[in-house]
Amino acid sequence: MIRNRLPACAGLGFKPEHFDAIRQGGKTPGFFEVHAENYMGDGGMPHAMLGHLRQDHALSIHGVGLSIGGMRDLDRAHLDRLKRLCDRYEPESFSEHLAWSSHDCTFFNDLLPLPYTDETLARVAEHIDAVQTHLGRRLLLENPATYLIFRESTWDETDFLAEIVRRTGCGLLLDVNNVFVACANHGMDPRAYLEAFPLHAVGEIHLGGHSEREDEDGSQILIDSHDAPVIDPVWALYAETIERIGPVATLIEWDNDVPDWPVLLEEALKADRLLARALPAAAE
Amino acid sequence: MDRHATTALAAALAAAVSLGSSLSASAADAPKEKCYGIALKGQNDCAAGPGTTCAGTSKIDYQTNAWKLVPAGTCETMMTPAGHGSLKQGPAPA
Amino acid sequence: MIAMTTEVQTRFAYALLDPLAGTPDNLATASGQGPGRRFEVYRNNVRSGLTGALASRFPAAVRITGEAFFRAMALEYALKHPPTSPLLLGYGSDFPDFVETFEPAAGLPYLADVLRVDGMRSHAYHAADHGVLLPAELATIPAEEVGSLKFALHPSLGVLRSRFPALTIWAMNSGEKALALITDWQGEDVLVIRPHLDLRVLALPPGGAVFLQVLGAGGTLAEAAEAAFADHPDFNLERNLGGALMNGVFAGLNKGA
Numbered sequence: 001m002i003r004n005r006l007p008a009c010a011g012l013g014f015k016p017e018h019f020d021a022i023r024q025g026g027k028t029p030g031f032f033e034v035h036a037e038n039y040m041g042d043g044g045m046p047h048a049m050l051g052h053l054r055q056d057h058a059l060s061i062h063g064v065g066l067s068i069g070g071m072r073d074l075d076r077a078h079l080d081r082l083k084r085l086c087d088r089y090e091p092e093s094f095s096e097h098l099a100w101s102s103h104d105c106t107f108f109n110d111l112l113p114l115p116y117t118d119e120t121l122a123r124v125a126e127h128i129d130a131v132q133t134h135l136g137r138r139l140l141l142e143n144p145a146t147y148l149i150f151r152e153s154t155w156d157e158t159d160f161l162a163e164i165v166r167r168t169g170c171g172l173l174l175d176v177n178n179v180f181v182a183c184a185n186h187g188m189d190p191r192a193y194l195e196a197f198p199l200h201a202v203g204e205i206h207l208g209g210h211s212e213r214e215d216e217d218g219s220q221i222l223i224d225s226h227d228a229p230v231i232d233p234v235w236a237l238y239a240e241t242i243e244r245i246g247p248v249a250t251l252i253e254w255d256n257d258v259p260d261w262p263v264l265l266e267e268a269l270k271a272d273r274l275l276a277r278a279l280p281a282a283a284e
Numbered sequence: 285m286d287r288h289a290t291t292a293l294a295a296a297l298a299a300a301v302s303l304g305s306s307l308s309a310s311a312a313d314a315p316k317e318k319c320y321g322i323a324l325k326g327q328n329d330c331a332a333g334p335g336t337t338c339a340g341t342s343k344i345d346y347q348t349n350a351w352k353l354v355p356a357g358t359c360e361t362m363m364t365p366a367g368h369g370s371l372k373q374g375p376a377p378a
Numbered sequence: 379m380i381a382m383t384t385e386v387q388t389r390f391a392y393a394l395l396d397p398l399a400g401t402p403d404n405l406a407t408a409s410g411q412g413p414g415r416r417f418e419v420y421r422n423n424v425r426s427g428l429t430g431a432l433a434s435r436f437p438a439a440v441r442i443t444g445e446a447f448f449r450a451m452a453l454e455y456a457l458k459h460p461p462t463s464p465l466l467l468g469y470g471s472d473f474p475d476f477v478e479t480f481e482p483a484a485g486l487p488y489l490a491d492v493l494r495v496d497g498m499r500s501h502a503y504h505a506a507d508h509g510v511l512l513p514a515e516l517a518t519i520p521a522e523e524v525g526s527l528k529f530a531l532h533p534s535l536g537v538l539r540s541r542f543p544a545l546t547i548w549a550m551n552s553g554e555k556a557l558a559l560i561t562d563w564q565g566e567d568v569l570v571i572r573p574h575l576d577l578r579v580l581a582l583p584p585g586g587a588v589f590l591q592v593l594g595a596g597g598t599l600a601e602a603a604e605a606a607f608a609d610h611p612d613f614n615l616e617r618n619l620g621g622a623l624m625n626g627v628f629a630g631l632n633k634g635a
Contacts, residue, residue, distance in 0.1 A: 017329055037336040041467050041504030042533070045575050046332065064336045065464025071384040078464055097338065103391040107461040109427040111338055112390065112420060115404075120383050145340065147416040151404045152386065185416075187408040211342035215407075216415045223419060226339035255339045293600060293615070294521035300619030301513040320569065320586075320621035323578035324545075326499060326552035327437065331577055333500035334431030334466040340419060345426035350450035350482050357444035358557055359486055362547065365563050 002137040004093040004171055004203035006031055006249035007058055010271035012264055013253055019049050021261035029268045031058035031092065033251050037065045039089075040081050054089055060204065060251065061091040065107065068127045068141070069114040070100035079134050086135055093204060093249070095140035095173045096131070098124065098161070115150035116160040121167075128168040140203045141165075142173040145181040145210075145224030157182075158196035165201045172198065175206035176238045177230065177253075181222040190237055199245050207238055207271065208253035227256035229267060235274070242278040250275065393417070394424050395457055428456035432470045436496045438551040439477075439489060451480060467504050471497060488542035495548040495579065498536030498570035502577055505534035510573050510626035525600035528632035529593050534572035535627060537594075539587045541565045545579070573626025580625065585613030590627065 009030030014022075022028055032053055039046050039061075053059070066078060086094055099111035114120050131139050143161060155163070161172060174197065183190040209228030212220045230238075230252065242248060252267045386404060393399040405413040429452040433440050440448045455476045461469045474493040483489050510532065519527065538544065545566040549555040567582035569590070582590075585606035592602035606613040622628060 016332055035336045035338070037464050037466065040465050043507035044502075044504050044534075044572065045328070045577075046504065047507075048575055062338070064338045067464075071387055075464070081465075100387060102464060103387050105462050106391065106395070107464045107466075108391070108394060108424045109336065109431065109461065109466060110340070110420060110423040112387075112394075115383060115386060117383065123383070147340075147419045148405045148413055149408060150386070151406055152383070185408075208339070213342050213419065214415075215411065217409070217411050219409070221416060221419060223340045223342045225342045226337075227342070253339070255337060256341065289600065290522055290525055293603065294524045296603075296615040297516060297519065297524050297527075297599075297619060299616040300623060301516050303616065303620035303624075320580040320583065320625060323580050323625070324549055324552070324554045325577060326496075326548075326554060326579060328503075328577060330434065330437040330496070330552075331499045331503040333435040333503065334469055335434070336464070336466055337427055340423045341426045341430075343426060345422050345429060345449065345453070350447070350454050350480075353447045353450050353482060355443040355447045355483065355486055357440070357442045357447070358551055359442045361557055362442075362550070362560055364488075364560070 001132065001169075004138060004140055006060055006092045006204060008247035008249055009275060010268040011058070011060065011249060011251045012268050013251065013255060014050070014053060015258050016046070016049060017258065018261045018264070022053070027265060027269075028057065029265065030272075031060055031249060031251075033060040033062050036061050036063040036082055036085055036094075039085060050089065059089055059091040060093040060095065060249070061086060061089065063094070063096040064111070065101055066096050066131065067100045067102040068096050068131070069098055069112075069120070069124055070102055070127075071120070071123055072103060074127055074130055075102065079131065082131075083135055086137060093140060094135060094137050095142055095204060097142045097144060098164075099144050111144055113144060113146045113148060113150070115152040116155035116157060117152055118154070121155065121160060121163060125164055125167040128164065128170050132168065132170065138169065138171055138203075140171040140173040142175050142206065143178050143182075143197075145175070145178040145222075147185055147221060147223075149186060156196065158193060158198070162198040162201075165198050170201075171203035172201045173204045173206060174199070174202045174241070175208070176241065177206065177208040177210055177234050178224060180234050180237060181210050181224045184220070184222045191240075194237065194241060199241070202245060202248055205238065205241070205248055205250045206253055207234060207250060208255075225256060226253045228254075230270075235270070238271075239274050239278070242275060247275040247278050394421055395460060397457065425453055425456070428460065428469075429453050431461075431466050432456065432473060435470050435500050436473065436493050438496050438548050439493050441551040442486065442489060442492065442547070443483070447482075451477065451483060454480070467500070473497075488540070488544060488547055491538060491540040491542050491544035492548050492551070494538050494540075495544055495568055495570070498538065498568070499577060499579065501536055502534035502570050502572040505532075505572060507574075508533050508629045511623065511628035511630050513623050515631070516623075525598060527599040528596065529599075530629045530632050531590070531594050532571060532573070532626055532629045534570070534577075535590070535594070536568075536570035537582070537587050537590050538568040538570075539565070540568065544568060545581050548579070569625070569627070571625050571627055578625060580621075583612075583614065583617055583621065585610035586618050586621070589613065589618050590622070596632075
């Protein structure tokens with residue numbers, strides 16, 4: 001089983017519009033992350049660019065369409081496509097989400113929430129086993145940004161994730177912005193959430209920007225929109241987390257209203273500075 | 285196939301080959317040539333088409349009824365046999 | 379046991395796409411207020427994600443109709459034909475057919491063909507990599523074998539016959555040509571091809587579309603030339619072969635086929 005081996009530094013999501021800027025030399029992040037599904041075409045520019053980047057950068061492949069949290073069977077054809085992609089690019093990490101996105105032959109192009117029950121736990125664990133076996137890789141599972149809760153749920157999300165880790169041996173991708181967003185939306189304390197989170201299994205961290213929308217009573221709903229800089233309270237949670245667990249590969253997600261390359265790079269450098277400060281703590 | 289047609293085809297092929305070889309050493313990098321007109325590109329990032337997302341959006345997708353809308357882009361300025369722009373459609377009759 | 383949560387997901391899924399469906403009753407918020415607005419976030423993500431996918435695949439049509447009209451039209455399509463695969467690269471391949479019969483767009487009869495040009499472009503962009511047939515490879519073919527030559531066409535190839543000046547309209551809405559009145563309103567045939575990584579959109583000369591279609595269907599050079607002449611008396615074999623060779627339309631010769 002190939003384990004996650006991303007370098008413990010800041011990475012950026014690769015956007016084709018930045019390719020020329022990246023190629024011109026100058027500073028580049030410690031790794032790039034791409035969405036698996038965007039590189040499942042047969043050929044052409046996407047593969048040419050990714051192949052070029054891969055020559056001298058660590059790579060994280062991040063799936064968004066496997067629907068691990070779906071109750072239906074996994075899409076075998078999609079699993080085969082993931083296998084081909086991982087075999088071709090040999091990424092340092094493969095990750096997916098605790099969410100579902102397909103149901104009865106329809107793909108919703110969104111990460112949808114699931115109730116946390118014994119039944120869903122068993123199903124998710126079964127799916128993760130299947131993925132890890134098929135890919136021959138340890139998967140990192142990402143905690144979701146959610147807007148609703150299910151009346152059926154009997155598990156806390158953190159306990160649910162810890163139990164998944166225990167049953168499958170998978171790792172976790174801790175999205176700190178998702179923690180901030182979900183906790184705000186569910187009236188929870190993000191520090192308590194992180195306290196309960198199985199931090200020992202974290203192989204990568206995601207940071208991103210979010211936005212706000214008004215709820216029915218005029219209060220705010222936070223939306224995980226990846227269209228803005230990471231806000232200070234999220235940076236603070238991040239700094240506290242890496243002080244506890246030591247430096248870990250950290251991705252800045254900025255997927256909508258994508259800024260110019262230097263702006264994005266500056267966000268990564270900010271994470272790198274915090275990672276450098278976390279180093280002594282981890283060495284103790 | 286009669287002999288005449290064979291000769292004509294062979295001649296055309298030979299001409300095409302020399303045309304192809306003389307105008308461009310490699311088919312890969314002939315940005316412009318006369319046979320097919322000028323090659324257009326369009327914006328290449330658009331050709332990438334839809335990407336996936338793991339983000340939500342705060343932009344509201346207004347649930348407008350398309351049957352009540354009239355196209356209002358560049359179609360307004362383009363000339364068609366019917367005159368400027370589109371043949372305007374009003375709301376569908378009730 | 380599995381059936382229970384499957385049912386939860388089925389209800390959630392249907393409510394996402396059905397404009398008349400209410401919020402599933404098993405959802406809640408921590409603050410105790412109604413979950414409707416929260417469910418709308420997911421509904422909005424799905425709708426905006428799918429119409430956005432279509433907008434990014436068909437940018438020229440967005441310019442022609444304006445964003446609001448395009449999104450509304452795309453939403454009607456997306457709710458009826460949501461993606462069936464997590465690969466969005468090819469989502470909306472039959473969107474042009476939908477638009478062709480979409481009544482509010484009836485005033486823009488050319489719109490479907492402009493959509494088809496962008497559809498062919500995104501197909502070509504992601505098509506398999508393949509070398510191209512070099513002119514030199516044809517130089518040694520004996521004259522008596524030329525008529526029976528068959529060609530393998532490049533995987534990126536797309537050909538469109540349009541009753542409308544679809545290429546000119548596409549070019550005006552893709553940053554290739556200034557927006558202007560089209561006074562010469564005539565049908566145009568369009569070729570999209572991607573030799574190596576170079577994506578090209580070209581006008582086909584008279585008979586060129588039929589010529590390539592016959593070759594693509596496995597016809598011989600003689601058959602294709604004959605069909606192209608029949609289609610248009612101005613068909614010029616030398617010009618069409620030369621253009622095809624220079625743009626990498628042929629992936630190779632189909633020997634023994």
